[in-house]
Amino acid sequence: MTKKNEQYQYAFIDSGTGGLPYLQYLHELEPDASMVYVADNAHFPYGKKTKEEVIAFASETVEKLIARFNPEIIIVACNTMSVMALDSLRKKFTLPFVGTVPGIKLAVKQSRNKRIGILATERTVCDPYTERLIEEFGSGCYFEKRADQELIAQIEDGLITDSYEEKLKAIQPALEQFKKANTDSIILACTHFLHIEDVFESAAGSDMQIIDTRSGVIHQALRIAPCKKNPDAPPNSCYATAALDTHIEEQYRMYSKLFQLRWGGAL
Ligand code: DGL
Numbered sequence: 001m002t003k004k005n006e007q008y009q010y011a012f013i014d015s016g017t018g019g020l021p022y023l024q025y026l027h028e029l030e031p032d033a034s035m036v037y038v039a040d041n042a043h044f045p046y047g048k049k050t051k052e053e054v055i056a057f058a059s060e061t062v063e064k065l066i067a068r069f070n071p072e073i074i075i076v077a078c079n080t081m082s083v084m085a086l087d088s089l090r091k092k093f094t095l096p097f098v099g100t101v102p103g104i105k106l107a108v109k110q111s112r113n114k115r116i117g118i119l120a121t122e123r124t125v126c127d128p129y130t131e132r133l134i135e136e137f138g139s140g141c142y143f144e145k146r147a148d149q150e151l152i153a154q155i156e157d158g159l160i161t162d163s164y165e166e167k168l169k170a171i172q173p174a175l176e177q178f179k180k181a182n183t184d185s186i187i188l189a190c191t192h193f194l195h196i197e198d199v200f201e202s203a204a205g206s207d208m209q210i211i212d213t214r215s216g217v218i219h220q221a222l223r224i225a226p227c228k229k230n231p232d233a234p235p236n237s238c239y240a241t242a243a244l245d246t247h248i249e250e251q252y253r254m255y256s257k258l259f260q261l262r263w264g265g266a267l
Contacts, residue, residue: 008036011071015046016156017255018191019077025214034233042242046080047121058085073225080121083129098221102189103213105137111185114141117178120189122147144181155192167199187211239267
């Protein structure tokens with residue numbers, strides 16, 4: 001049974017800390033929005049799981065999340081979970097979901113030379129859903145795909161607090177691949193990458209655009225569930241599903257602080 005003081009209007013879910021920039025975007029648009037963030041870090045990384053596993057883990061987490069926080073809407077701030085499990089989640093649960101899928105349509109619109117990089121998880125780069133987006137919106141374009149689970153793991157592990165040089169070093173292999181392929185746009189198709197979007201932007205230079213889907217996703221969530229002021233809402237909070245060891249808990253406390261969230265501990 002949800003306690004009255006644990007209800008939030010918006011819930012965000014990811015396999016880790018990747019969805020936090022989406023939560024921040026909503027907070028910037030609607031400072032009074034009541035939000036809870038849940039990381040299924042017990043099963044991180046989703047990008048290396050099978051479709052069946054992702055569906056099972058996502059459903060399990062959503063079930064717990066609804067039982068505890070009773071949100072009005074869930075924002076799936078994870079491309080991997082969205083491309084693989086969104087259909088199943090919508091069939092299983094009655095509340096609305098907004099998904100986060102690779103910004104292919106947006107990139108095609110903005111690219112001048114029609115050569116576009118997709119940076120994502122191992123699952124997302126080859127998922128049929130991504131292929132369908134390419135078929136539907138990308139005709140006449142070349143897509144250079146790269147899966148980078150190592151970079152995702154580094155970000156989950158706190159790369160955000162490292163020096164600019166460290167971050168630059170971490171994105172270098174991806175950047176080199178896209179430059180070599182002569183792309184003029186890179187789609188950040190895994191939410192974790194948004195934590196270092198500024199580094200991508202400055203290192204890629206003004207000839208390369210970095211594309212993310214925050215605006216579209218959050219505006220869609222606000223259309224479905226316009227923000228309601230609730231003076232009794234609990235503080236915006238962050239939870240994780242993993243049995244927390246000290247190092248993981250430290251990272252999550254750090255991320256919570258950075259995104260002005262109360263650290264709620266294990267869900
Ligand atoms: N943040 C997730 C995404 O957008 C995936 C990271 C992972 O669990 O591999 O796809």
